[in-house]
Amino acid sequence: MWQHQAADYNESGNAASTTQLANLRSTLELLAPFWPSVRIVQQPSLVAARLFDPDSLHFVYLDARHEYEWVLLDLKTWWPLVRPRGFLAGDDMSHPPVEAAVLDFAASIGVQVHRFDNDFFIVRPG
Ligand SMILES: C[S@@+](CC[C@H](N)C(=O)[O-])C[C@H]1O[C@@H](n2cnc3c(N)ncnc32)[C@H](O)[C@@H]1O
Numbered sequence: 001m002w003q004h005q006a007a008d009y010n011e012s013g014n015a016a017s018t019t020q021l022a023n024l025r026s027t028l029e030l031l032a033p034f035w036p037s038v039r040i041v042q043q044p045s046l047v048a049a050r051l052f053d054p055d056s057l058h059f060v061y062l063d064a065r066h067e068y069e070w071v072l073l074d075l076k077t078w079w080p081l082v083r084p085r086g087f088l089a090g091d092d093m094s095h096p097p098v099e100a101a102v103l104d105f106a107a108s109i110g111v112q113v114h115r116f117d118n119d120f121f122i123v124r125p126g
Contacts, residue, residue: 002042011066045074052081062090071101079109082124089121 002024004017015023024040031038041048045064060078064070075088082088092098093115102120106113111122 001044009065013064013066046077049077049081054080055083057081057083057086059087060089062088063092066092066095066098068097068101071098072105075101075105079105079124084124085126086124087121088124089119091119093120094118 002020004020005014027040031040041051045062057078060082062071062074062078064074071090079088090098090102093102102113102122106122111125114121114123
């Protein structure tokens with residue numbers, strides 16, 4: 001969202017808004033060669049998800065809050081938007097609540113979790 005968030009969010013990832021603004025500026029510069037193919041959506045992930053149609057996305061990468069409930073909510077929200085044979089991936093598998101949410105979600109839908117370093121991905125069956 002590129003801004004500091006609620007007081008109940010106690011992680012280093014919840015950076016000050018000045019840091020978030022600097023990160024946004026860096027991101028804009030890095031992505032400059034790819035305009036106008038890129039869109040930056042400054043919304044909570046659950047709101048941003050409403051912009052996309054079901055079964056439409058080739059690749060989704062999650063890197064938000066680390067609590068089990070939040071990760072599970074993001075997974076449940078974005079998974080139906082991924083197209084068949086598309087990828088849902090994310091960061092922070094070294095955080096036990098993130099890992100637990102990913103493994104529980106994957107088990108609930110019967111897909112295998114692929115891991116590399118701190119990342120994971122799951123693939124929608126075709
Ligand atoms: C773990 S940090 C990752 C930041 C960046 N991707 C990186 O690797 O440095 C999580 C970021 O996601 C943001 N965030 C947390 N929950 C979010 C949500 N529901 N929607 C959008 N952004 C969220 C936080 O403000 C923070 O900037």
